[in-house]
Amino acid sequence: MKINLYITIIFIIAAFSNCTKKSTEPAFQEKVCNTNNPVKDLVWMKAKIDSSINHKGVLEICSYDNQGERVFSIFLYEITLDDYKNQHFSESYGGYYYNCQGKKLCSISSGIVYINTCSKSFSDNLTNRKLIYLK
Numbered sequence: 001m002k003i004n005l006y007i008t009i010i011f012i013i014a015a016f017s018n019c020t021k022k023s024t025e026p027a028f029q030e031k032v033c034n035t036n037n038p039v040k041d042l043v044w045m046k047a048k049i050d051s052s053i054n055h056k057g058v059l060e061i062c063s064y065d066n067q068g069e070r071v072f073s074i075f076l077y078e079i080t081l082d083d084y085k086n087q088h089f090s091e092s093y094g095g096y097y098y099n100c101q102g103k104k105l106c107s108i109s110s111g112i113v114y115i116n117t118c119s120k121s122f123s124d125n126l127t128n129r130k131l132i133y134l135k
Contacts, residue, residue, distance in 0.1 A: 032063060032070055033100035039133045044102030048074050049133065060095075061133035064126045071105060071126070072098045081134075097122070 035041035039049070039061065052059050058077040063070060075095030094109035097118065106118035116123075 038063070038072070042100070042102070044098070045072065045074075049135075052076065052135075059133070059135045060131065063128075063130045063132050065128045066122065067125050070100055072132075074098065075108075 032038050033042060038045055040046065045061070049059065049061075055076055058081055060073075060075045060077065062073045062075075064073065065071075073095055075093055077093045094107070094111075096107045097105040099105060106116075106122060108116045108118060
């Protein structure tokens, strides 16, 4: 009887010893802006994340291709993470698009007035969206 208990315990330990915590910051298979993890390695992006620490809504960072260049969007939504995951977006959000060096390319915001400084060409050429950070 005890031998069965020991075997069961060993089996459970072995089964769970290969489990790893899933990262919320996925690494890229290819180099992006000379790094596999732009969220941690790009100083300007880390600073944007750190500066939003007291924001009560959702911070979303995505990576895109745009006519051969990598660009990033950093958006703040005035909703809870659960609402975000259930795609219940509010009318109030805002964000910017940046290049690898952290240069602001354009912005989009919504609230009382919708403002979009991105050109139609820029918006039309955003492809290969990847969510790389969510808080």
